[in-house]
Amino acid sequence: MSTSFLRSLRWGLFIAVAGMAMGACDEKLSDLTGPTPNLKPTLSSIQSEIFSQRCISCHNGTGRFLPSVLNLNDGSAFANLVGVTAIQKPGLQRVAPGDVENSYLIHKVEGRAGITGQRMPLNGTALTSGQIAVIKRWIELGAPNN
Amino acid sequence: MTRHFSTALVLAAFAWGAVANAQTAPASPSPQSTATPPAAPAEEERDDAVLNRSQPDFTLINLPTGLRMPQWKSAFRITHRFTRPLGDGSFGNLAADAFGLDSGAVIGMEFRMGIVPGGQVVFYRTNDRTIQFSGQYDVKQQSESFPLGIAAYVSVDGTNNFRDSYSPAVGAVLTREFADHGAVYLEPIFVNNSNPEPKELVDDNDTFLLGIGGRIRVRPTVYLVGELVPRLSGYDPKKTAASFAIEKRAGGHAFQLVFSNTFGLTMAQIARGGEPNSSGGNNWYMGFNISRKFF
Numbered sequence: 001m002s003t004s005f006l007r008s009l010r011w012g013l014f015i016a017v018a019g020m021a022m023g024a025c026d027e028k029l030s031d032l033t034g035p036t037p038n039l040k041p042t043l044s045s046i047q048s049e050i051f052s053q054r055c056i057s058c059h060n061g062t063g064r065f066l067p068s069v070l071n072l073n074d075g076s077a078f079a080n081l082v083g084v085t086a087i088q089k090p091g092l093q094r095v096a097p098g099d100v101e102n103s104y105l106i107h108k109v110e111g112r113a114g115i116t117g118q119r120m121p122l123n124g125t126a127l128t129s130g131q132i133a134v135i136k137r138w139i140e141l142g143a144p145n146n
Numbered sequence: 147m148t149r150h151f152s153t154a155l156v157l158a159a160f161a162w163g164a165v166a167n168a169q170t171a172p173a174s175p176s177p178q179s180t181a182t183p184p185a186a187p188a189e190e191e192r193d194d195a196v197l198n199r200s201q202p203d204f205t206l207i208n209l210p211t212g213l214r215m216p217q218w219k220s221a222f223r224i225t226h227r228f229t230r231p232l233g234d235g236s237f238g239n240l241a242a243d244a245f246g247l248d249s250g251a252v253i254g255m256e257f258r259m260g261i262v263p264g265g266q267v268v269f270y271r272t273n274d275r276t277i278q279f280s281g282q283y284d285v286k287q288q289s290e291s292f293p294l295g296i297a298a299y300v301s302v303d304g305t306n307n308f309r310d311s312y313s314p315a316v317g318a319v320l321t322r323e324f325a326d327h328g329a330v331y332l333e334p335i336f337v338n339n340s341n342p343e344p345k346e347l348v349d350d351n352d353t354f355l356l357g358i359g360g361r362i363r364v365r366p367t368v369y370l371v372g373e374l375v376p377r378l379s380g381y382d383p384k385k386t387a388a389s390f391a392i393e394k395r396a397g398g399h400a401f402q403l404v405f406s407n408t409f410g411l412t413m414a415q416i417a418r419g420g421e422p423n424s425s426g427g428n429n430w431y432m433g434f435n436i437s438r439k440f441f
Contacts, residue, residue, distance in 0.1 A: 026351070027311045029344040041346055137347045 032130035041137035042146045047074050050131065054121040066117075070094075078145045081105065088116035097143040100136045109135065192287065194260070195219065195441050199363060200323040203400050203437055204258060204266075206359040206373045207389040208408075208416055209333055212295040212321030214284050215260030219441035225254040225272075227409050227433035233423060246432045252409045268301075270412065278303035278412040288323055295321035299335065303412040313339040313414030326363060331373075333357030340417040341381045350381035353417035361393070369393040371402065375416055384419035385428050391435070398439040406431055 030037035036049040051059075051072040061071025061080070066087055071080045081095040086104035096102040104115075109127050111119030119126060127135075138144075194216040201213045204221060215221065228246030243249065254272040261267055264284030271277045280301030288295040302314040317335030324330075333356065339345075340353040359373035375387040389406035407420035407428040421429040 026339050027342065027344045029346045032344060032347075133343075133347055 029134070033134060034128045034130055036131060039131060039134050041134050041141060043078060043138065043144065044146060046135060046138060047072075047077055050127070050135070051077055054124070054127075058122065082143045082145070089114075095139055095143050098140060100139050103139050106132070106136060106139070194263070198323075199326040201321065201329045201361060202369070202395050203393075205435070205437070206331065206361060206371055207391050207402065207404055207406065207435065208387075208411060209331065209357040209359055209373050209375070210280075210282060210297075210299060210319055211329070211331060211361075212284070212297045212319050214264050215258060215266035216441055217260045217263050219439070220257065220259040221437060221439045223254075223256040223258075223435060223437040225252075225256070225411055225433070225435050227252045227404070227406060227411075227431050229409070229431065231421075231423065231429040232405075232432060233427075233430060251433070252411065254411045264297075270303075272411050272415075274305070275307050276303050276305050276412055276415070277308040279308075280413075282319065288321065293322065295319075295323070297321070299333070301413050303414050311339065311342065313337060313412075313417075315413040315417075328360060328362040328369065330360040331357065333359070335413060337414055337417040340414050342418070348381070353380040353382060354378045355417055357416075367395045369395070377417065377419070381417070382419065385422050387416055387420040388428070398441070400435075400437045402435040404433040404435060406433060 029040070033039040036053075039045055039049040052074060055072045058067040059070040059072040060068055061073060061076060062068045069087075071077070082093075082097060084094045086092045086094050089104050089107070092102050092104040092107070094104050100106055106112075107115050108117075108120045109132055111126065121127070192214070194214040198213060201211045204211055204213050204215065205223065208225075228249050228251050230240075230243055230246035230249035232240060232245065234240075240246075252273060254270055256268060256270040258266050258268040262283075266282050268280045268282070269277070270280070278301055280299065282300075283298045284295070285298055286292060286294070286296040297319040299317045299319050300315065302312055304313075305311045315335050315337040317333060320332040320334075322330050335355050335357060337353045337355065339351055341348045341351045345351045355375050355377050357373060357375050359371070361369050361371045363369050369392070371391040371393050373389050377386070385407060387406075387408040387410055389404060389408065391402040391404045393400055393402045407430050408416065409421070409431070410416035410418060421431075423429045
């Protein structure tokens with residue numbers, strides 16, 4: 001075999017290995033989302049992993065005032081959140097598509113200064129930073145009804 | 147497991163190169179001397195063990211150089227960055243803290259070995275438990291007929307002692323030497339998974355960066371070294387990483403006093419940029435690198 005052939009073969013192998021290395025990697029989202037390892041930045045996932053588990057006992061659309069007037073049941077959450085003005089903070093939307101900072105949902109689950117009432121969820125432990133990060137990402141992506 | 151397999155294959159690729167080069171491998175290199183190397187029009191005639199005054203070491207400050215490692219020879223390096231920002235507090239406070247000596251530090255230890263003519267592999271571990279494996283292969287040497295040296299570069303780092311979050315990188319090291327006066331470098335490098343967040347939560351998970359650097363010989367054994375790492379596309383948080391150093395060579399040793407705005411030591415860390423201060427400028431830190439060639 002000629003030296004040039006061997007050199008070409010060696011380079012081919014080198015590039016192939018480099019390409020394989022490119023396919024490696026990345027952190028697991030499940031490592032970040034703690035108690036809800038299946039949580040993804042989609043509304044359906046947030047619905048099943050968070051709203052339906054932690055929110056709908058109060059926010060279920062059965063009343064005329066907060067908290068029950070807010071309906072986070074499956075099939076109703078999108079219409080009740082996205083682009084809807086927050087009752088407690090009329091200058092903000094509950095979820096402003098693409099705008100985390102102006103989404104009152106985030107203010108409430110993070111317990112930021114300036115919120116009316118208490119940090120959500122009201123009972124039990126607060127959402128973890130990883131869970132909140134996933135909700136933020138859903139909002140950053142435009143809060144689609146997916 | 148796949149990542150470990152990939153790393154093993156990188157090493158295997160270089161080992162293959164050793165077989166392929168068997169016919170053209172030079173005789174055992176002579177011990178390093180201070181003699182100026184003769185012109186080397188043909189790749190096979192270069193003696194990699196002879197000191198190259200224009201690029202005396204295998205790294206600038208954090209970035210690789212195009213210096214070739216003699217086959218089966220090795221080198222060791224320690225990197226050290228104090229974590230106290232030089233801009234915090236008064237000069238008196240800074241002096242009282244011995245310019246950062248009293249603070250914590252980001253430390254790395256590196257071992258590299260030439261395993262084929264023109265090819266080397268590197269093991270590097272930092273004290274945040276990140277391990278980086280890298281390899282470099284000299285594709286083309288600068289000569290009278292070709293103005294640049296070109297080396298291919300590939301690396302992969304993994305956090306938690308190479309058990310989590312792998313960030314592979316591939317690129318090139320372009321070198322232009324200026325006789326014995328120094329060298330300048332351009333290093334286009336693509337870094338995958340430069341963003342430490344899961345890909346589901348980020349817009350950009352890769353960085354294409356361009357390392358720009360140089361080393362100028364200002365005294366027979368003293369150099370000024372600098373490097374800048376702008377991110378051309380992809381994930382580019384914080385500030386453009388920049389580092390400067392004064393370097394003293396003593397035989398096979400080189401000592402660098404470093405001033406840098408970044409703690410980035412592996413390629414993925416470098417891609418994450420330099421540290422901003424509270425007013426949006428750069429935080430600068432002092433540190434040092436010590437390297438030793440075993441040839």
